[in-house]
Amino acid sequence: MxxxxxxxxxxxxxxxxxxxxxxxxxxxxxxxxxxxxxxxxxxxxxxxxxxxxxxxxxxxxxYHDFHTEPPARHTLRLCRAEACQCMGGEALAAQLRDSLGLPDEGVSADGELGLIPVYCLGACACAPALELDGRLHARVTPDKLRQLLQGLKGGEGAC
Ligand code: FES
Incomplete structure (x- = not known):
């Protein structure tokens, strides 16, 4: 401290x-x-x-919302609940594991991105969904996820 x-x-x-x-x-x-x-x-x-x-x-x-580690610069909350699983969410989880070198939860080695699994973002009708830095993204495809991650690397923010 x-x-x-x-x-x-x-x-x-x-x-x-x-x-x-x-x-x-x-x-x-x-x-x-x-x-x-x-x-x-x-x-x-x-x-x-x-x-x-x-x-x-x-x-x-x-309490799940208390954190004892410094936060990552960006936070991605990927929905892992049923509707999103059925609509491609598991492929997004695998893509994140591959591209970040993380299990399903944690902070990337460079401290840039924190990945948190969540169980419904209230956007089931538009699955699969994720929230990046507090902004909801729905009907996320692998290409869209790649673009979101690329935007973070470019320092341009989430969207
Ligand atoms: S199940 Fe993913 S937003 Fe509801």
Whole structure:
């Protein structure tokens, strides 16, 4: 954790630690500000809330949306649910595994792209679907996926 991150965590602790039920809002605030929850912040949080480190780590690991690693520059959430599977989503998953050298979830070696499987994006009628940096892409073909990934490499953004 950098000195700047520690200062940020300490500031957020001052405004959340005394509030009833303040732990989850504090964790969200830290992640919102830093992009993730640095493991080195856990002892500070545990001390401020008079909890053990294991208790804080248990809360963090319980919720899927808390992250303990710095985020990738871009996030791709690929739908792996049934409608998308039936409409070519598994081929997209295989394409991502090949092109990123990742299993179905993780961050590319260069830190550029984080891949997260999700189970329905609410776009089943337009399957297969994925979300790239918060933007939904539907009826995704292998060519379209290739173009999206190429756009990231070119620094042009998702679309
Ligand atoms: S199953 Fe993929 S968007 Fe619903």
């Amino acid at each position: 950098t000195p700047e991150q520690q200062t940020a965590v300490e500031g957020l602790l001052r405004s959340h630690a005394a509030a009833p039920g303040g732990l989850l809002p504090l964790l969200h605030a830290v992640q919102d500000q830093l992009g993730y929850l640095p493991p080195a912040a856990v002892p500070l949080i545990a001390s401020a809330f008079n909890r053990t480190r294991a208790e804080i780590e248990g809360v963090i690991s319980f």
